[in-house]
Amino acid sequence: MAALGVVSVSSILGVGRRASSSNSKSLRISCIGWDPEGILGPPKGGHIARLEFKKSLEKDADARESFNRQVREERERRRARREERVVPETNEGLVEYFLDTEARELEFEIAKLRPRLNEEFFDHLRLELGQIRFAVSRTKEMEDRLIELEAMQKVLLEGAEAYDKMQEDLVLVKGRLMKILQSKDRKSTLLEMVERNELNRSVLALLDENIASAVKSNQQEAVAFMESVRASILKYMTI
Numbered sequence: 001m002a003a004l005g006v007v008s009v010s011s012i013l014g015v016g017r018r019a020s021s022s023n024s025k026s027l028r029i030s031c032i033g034w035d036p037e038g039i040l041g042p043p044k045g046g047h048i049a050r051l052e053f054k055k056s057l058e059k060d061a062d063a064r065e066s067f068n069r070q071v072r073e074e075r076e077r078r079r080a081r082r083e084e085r086v087v088p089e090t091n092e093g094l095v096e097y098f099l100d101t102e103a104r105e106l107e108f109e110i111a112k113l114r115p116r117l118n119e120e121f122f123d124h125l126r127l128e129l130g131q132i133r134f135a136v137s138r139t140k141e142m143e144d145r146l147i148e149l150e151a152m153q154k155v156l157l158e159g160a161e162a163y164d165k166m167q168e169d170l171v172l173v174k175g176r177l178m179k180i181l182q183s184k185d186r187k188s189t190l191l192e193m194v195e196r197n198e199l200n201r202s203v204l205a206l207l208d209e210n211i212a213s214a215v216k217s218n219q220q221e222a223v224a225f226m227e228s229v230r231a232s233i234l235k236y237m238t239i
Helices: 046-059 061-084 091-099 103-112 119-133 140-182 186-195 201-216 220-236
Strands: none
Touching: 061 103, 091 103, 091 119, 091 140, 103 140, 119 140, 140 186, 140 201, 140 220, 186 220, 201 220
């Protein structure tokens, strides 16, 4: 199937931890859960406020279109900003690069630069942290940088670990989906996977991504086949 290469990482697993930009005196880890692209900022007012916001979009077509337009415009602005950024070649430059990265962009940058987040980079970061911590006398600027570097180190370590785990899970999920799609005895395969606890939301989410891609490409035969597979999965899967 041509659509099987489609994978939406964020719809299956995500890092979900971000840090504030270096313009503030300390990096702050937080979660963004207010809207799909984060364009409205951090959550305000709690769960009830979010439900009211969702209801207002569902009822008001103009508001919904305005919101969707904001999402598209913000996505395009982010894409343009990402393309403008130049990644430094040195570890010293990479430290400053991450310190200057906006909170909402850290997840993207960690994924893009995962090969650079190696032992050599973290050794460099630990060395600078040690130099500041054990300095005979520390200025206010040094104290502020220590706080920023410690928070950045935590975010990058956790982000890299989460990204690696996500990639491992994604490979596993793709393998499971391919096993179902290529099976000559779908019922037996699904029963076997149920016994092994291998059917879950991630498999269904990946299949849905492929169905959506096939629909967009007008691959009607592929859509019909995968919809049939989806119906079979739902018979054996407890969501």
